[in-house]
Amino acid sequence: MQRPPTRVVSTCAAPLLLGLLAGCGGSAEATDTTAPTTPQGVTAQASSSTSVHVMWEPSSDDTAVAGYEIYREGTRVRTVPAAKRMIDVDGLTASTAYAFTVRARDAAGNLSGPGPGVPVTTQPTPPDDRDAPTVPGPPRATGVGTDGVTLSWTAATDDIGVTSYDVYQEDSRIHSVSATVTSARLTGLRPGTVYTFTVRARDASDKSSADSRAVDVTTASAPGAPASTAPTGLRTETSGKPGSYAVALSWDQPEVGGVIPAYELYLDGKATTTVVWGGTPPKGRATYELTLTEPEGTRHSVKIRAKLPDGKWGDFSAQRTLVLGG
Incomplete structure (x- = not known):
């Protein structure tokens, strides 16, 4: 009489400890049980x-x-x-x-x-407040080492009272201070990088002023790092009418040890067009005209970077904000 085939049962059943899996030819992924450190400086x-x-x-x-x-x-x-x-x-x-x-x-x-x-x-309930604060005075910026910047500005005014100041970097709020303070220390920046900052005042009704004048500052390069390749002195000038605005851009070209064959233009943080010269690239200050078709009052941010002689893209210029028809 033929016996039925013998079934071999593995001793590595599921309930066994994960540590035994290695003996069965398997592996166990390490489990993360360590919590992050407690946030400081709240x-x-x-x-x-x-x-x-x-x-x-x-x-x-x-x-x-x-x-x-x-x-x-x-x-x-x-x-x-x-x-x-x-x-x-x-x-x-x-x-x-x-x-x-x-x-x-x-x-x-x-x-x-x-x-x-x-x-x-929280602040007391303000009286009827219809007016936003005035624009803070032009900020001043000083680089602190390779990763820090100190900003200061002139106080704004409000019909009821300014409650805080908000610092913006490329249209994103990155810091706030109380109305009794007209300066801020920003850290955690990248070495050898150009930054653009503006300041807005806010009141108890959460009304904000318009942006202050922008200020550019470049952090110091790390020891031994190459010099910045960012274009400088970017300026914008808008003309035309709703549906057909011409934006004239101009900038000082960086020293990169060779010819810059092209520039990449970013609009609102996204690559929009590549500026390629039809003939010999210009020397000194470069210009380009951009056509936009949005309605009057449309707001855009713009920045550029150069294509270096080795084919890589260089550092970004400071960012500029433009308002069509403004």
Whole structure:
């Protein structure tokens, strides 16, 4: 009588510890159980009667920080990605005390400790406020080492009162200070890079002024690093009418040790066109005219970079903001 085939059962059943898998020819992926460090330097500033601006310093993690969670009295109210370290918390009540904490989270879901709660009281309900603050005076910028900048500006005024100043870098708000302060120290910048900053004033009704005049500053290059290849002195001039605006651009070309065959033009942060000279590239100051067809009042940001003799793209120029018909 023929016996049935013998079934061989593996001793590596599922309930066995992960550490035994290696003996069965498998492998176990390491589990991340280490939480990020607790965010430091948390500040909470009452931007208006109904909002608070929360900022913090970056955390670190054995793998990578994936994001941050903002808590109000222990209740999570906002989450932001790892690249962001400031947020406005809205929908609050006037003249009310709150406490905010921030926790870092990694991709495995580990949360840092919350740190001590930072107290803040929202602004009182303002009287009828119809006017935005005046524009802050032209900012001044000084580079601090290879990764820092100090900004200062002249105070703005408001019919009710300025409550804060917001610092913008290429149309993105990156810092805020109270109305009693007219300067800011910015860190974490890249060496040998040109930055453009503007400042806006804000009042208790969350009305903001127009941008201040832009200021450009270039951080110092790292020791031994090559000089910046950014075009400088970028200027824009707009003419025409709605539906057909001509934007004249001009800039000083960088010294790159050879001929610059082309420039790449960025509009609102996206590559829009490549400027290629039809004949011999110009020397000294270069010009280009861009045609735009949007309605009057449309706002754009523009910056350029050179194509270097080795075929690589160079550093970006300072960014300029233009308003069609403005």
